[in-house]
Amino acid sequence: MKFVSFTRLGRAGFGALVEGGIVDLTGRLSYDCLTLKQAILDDLLEIAGDYVQDRRPELALSDVALVPVIPDPAKILCIGVNYVAHREETKRPEVGYPTVFTRFADTQIGHGQPMVKPARSNSLDFEAELAVVIGRGGRNIAEEDALDHIAGYSCYHDGSVRDWQRHTSQFVPGKNYPATAGFGPALVTPDEVGDYRTLSITGRLNGEVVQQATLDDLIFPIPQLIAYLSAFTALSAGDVIVTGTPGGVGERREPPLFMKAGDVFEVDIPGVGLLRNPVVAEM
Structure with missing residues (x-):
């Protein structure tokens, strides 16, 4: 459903x-x-x-x-650099554990709502992602049980203000400007999605494909993410895990390609949904 x-x-x-x-x-x-x-x-x-x-x-x-599928999750746990192509374009080394950062619930917008380019920055970047919504919480969830803890999947656009993200080694400032995270349009239950690894994910800027991958390209698969995250924090029903973005982000292009007012970005995951957000300038 x-x-x-x-x-x-x-x-x-x-x-x-x-x-x-x-x-x-x-x-x-x-x-x-x-x-x-x-x-x-x-x-x-x-x-x-x-x-x-x-x-x-x-x-x-x-x-x-x-509005966002879950407007008020207790936790939004985002995973950085979780596709090989994105790791390679960022020139980051291989790591043994997921890169985890947090996003605040009040930065989210729903399908069709405008993403706001901050007045302080011209470096608003796109990131198409799959979101996982936790259905049954817990601590120390085993990988073999992890998929049973999922309520459903959705599309996520983790808009990133790159210059603020790079101020320090911590990503949080660049990931939490108001109205920079698209989430929707719908929560799709696991029985309807089937094996998430067969899903494709595409990001389109103004109709042009800029990101494309399949979910079996994740460096840290979803069961491993749930097991790892639940080891250090109790996951609760309604929590959101944002699983990472494929290669092709605007910051790593030559020349860089950032979003501006009037642009439209789409996250397309067949079987899950099509999330579309126009971009407007901060007033």
């Missing part, structure tokens, strides 16, 4: 994406289940499937504004 988070008439809600629109699930699975994160916390996604079966859509996509 596919689930979306949205706002409508000034209120937050969530629903199942079906042919022709959305079946509204806000308050339908239980009276106090008003968000997709709460549905995951309460283990209600299977119940949602039973509820949605044979129901016609109640809302058109045009009736709502899509």
Whole structure:
């Protein structure tokens, strides 16, 4: 199934994406289940499937504004340099452990919402990524059990303000400008995706392919990431793991290719979704 988070008439809600629109699930699975994160916390996604079966859509996509799939995750754990081609273009050495940094929830935007190029920088770079949303949390999750802890997958655009990212060895400043992380359009459950390693991922800037790979190119596969991350922090339902970007980023091109106002970037993962965000200048 596919689930979306949205706002409508000034209120937050969530629903199942079906042919022709959305079946509204806000308050339908239980009276106090008003968000997709709460549905995951309460283990209600299977119940949602039973509820949605044979129901016609109640809302058109045009009736709502899509917001980040999980607007308020407790943790967003991002993985850097996790494709060989990207490691090679950055001239980084091989490492024995994943490179991990954090992103703040209030930097996220939904499908169709504008990504904001900061006034302080002309180095806003694109990064197409696959996001993993945790369904069942835990500590010290074994690799062989890790996929059972996933609620679903989505597209992620980890917009990076490169000059601020390079101020120090820590990435955080360049990864947390407001409205620089696209997340959506939908959460797609593992049964619908199948083997994530067969997925392709493409990043397009103004319709031109600038990044392309398959998910089996990950240096640290998803089960290994979940095992590693859960060793040092307890993962919770609704947490987000952003798995890394392929080669082809704008900073490493000659000449560099950065996003500007008027551009449109797309993350396309067939079977998961197409995330599109226009770029605007900070006012």
